[in-house]
Amino acid sequence: MIETERLILRNYTLEDFDALYEIMSDPETMQHYPAPFDKDRTMGWITWNLDNYEKYGFGLWAVTLKETGEFIGDCGITIQDIDGEMLPEIGYHINKKHWRKGYAKEAARACRDWVFEHTSYNEIYSYMKYTNIGSYSTALANGMKKVKEYPDPKNEISYAYSITRDEWEKLKKG
Ligand SMILES: CC(C)(COP(=O)(O)OP(=O)(O)OC[C@H]1O[C@@H](n2cnc3c(N)ncnc32)[C@H](O)[C@@H]1OP(=O)(O)O)[C@@H](O)C(=O)NCCC(=O)NCCS
Structure with missing residues (x-):
């Protein structure tokens, strides 16, 4: 479980299906x-992540509002x-009711910190x-x-963004 100012990131459960x-x-x-x-694909998304937790110790986590427990995305x-190349990637999906409130940024930063604090990866990516x-x-x-x-066949053109461990350490020092 990861806690931020306004969010709790926790493992998916099958009960998250409707949201x-x-x-x-x-x-x-x-x-x-x-x-x-x-x-079917939505259920497959949840079970893929349940498998990811087992296989890697991480996956996409459910993003919920700390105050209400509402599931707002992952x-x-x-x-x-x-x-x-098979690379670690931070991904995000937020319910459009909650776009532009800074939730994806807050969750993504927490995931970035988690990677550098809990794994030995020296670079983490996002692509789209x-x-x-x-x-x-x-x-x-x-x-x-x-x-x-x-x-990229599925995206026509993909962009990849990244931050390295060194860059992250400098960012944290301010
Ligand atoms: C991408 C997504 C997760 C962003 O969620 P969000 O909670 O609205 O994002 P935030 O409010 O945290 O915004 C993060 C930053 O992106 C900017 N931003 C977000 N949506 C934007 C948009 N449509 N156009 C321009 N800038 C945007 C914000 O201004 C903010 O930048 P800032 O910190 O410099 O102000 C959301 O739009 C989404 O769920 N999209 C559909 C799913 C998807 O495509 N996921 C990515 C797959 S690769």
Whole structure:
């Protein structure tokens, strides 16, 4: 469990299905994906993350509001193919009711800190379709910089952002 000023990040459970489906089935939210998710893919997303916790000790975690316990999305770390390399990646999805309140930034920063404090990775990435301004703005707000731009069959062009352990240590020292 990760606690921030306003959020608690915890493991997914199957009970999160309805709240996750509201996010993943929404065409506006999923505009940078090939298509919104149906119920099977949404359930597959949860079970993929339950497997990730077992396999890696991390995954995408459910993001909930500390005050009410409301599930508002997910954020966490998965291993992704970024231009042919399997790399640790911070991903995020927030219910559009709660966009632009700083929740993705708050959750992503906590995940970035968690990676450098709890794993031996020396660089953590975020990648996205080139059109996904919200996603790369969140990466920038997470102290990352653009390190790659490459053709990607599922995104046409993908951008990759990252922050290294050295950069993170400097950031933390202010
Ligand atoms: C990307 C996403 C998670 C951002 O969530 P959010 O909670 O609204 O983001 P925040 O409020 O924390 O904003 C983080 C930064 O990005 C900026 N930002 C967020 N959405 C933006 C948008 N649509 N356009 C421009 N900037 C945006 C914010 O201004 C903020 O920057 P700042 O700190 O410099 O002010 C959300 O838009 C989302 O769920 N999108 C759909 C799912 C998705 O595409 N996920 C990424 C897959 S690669």
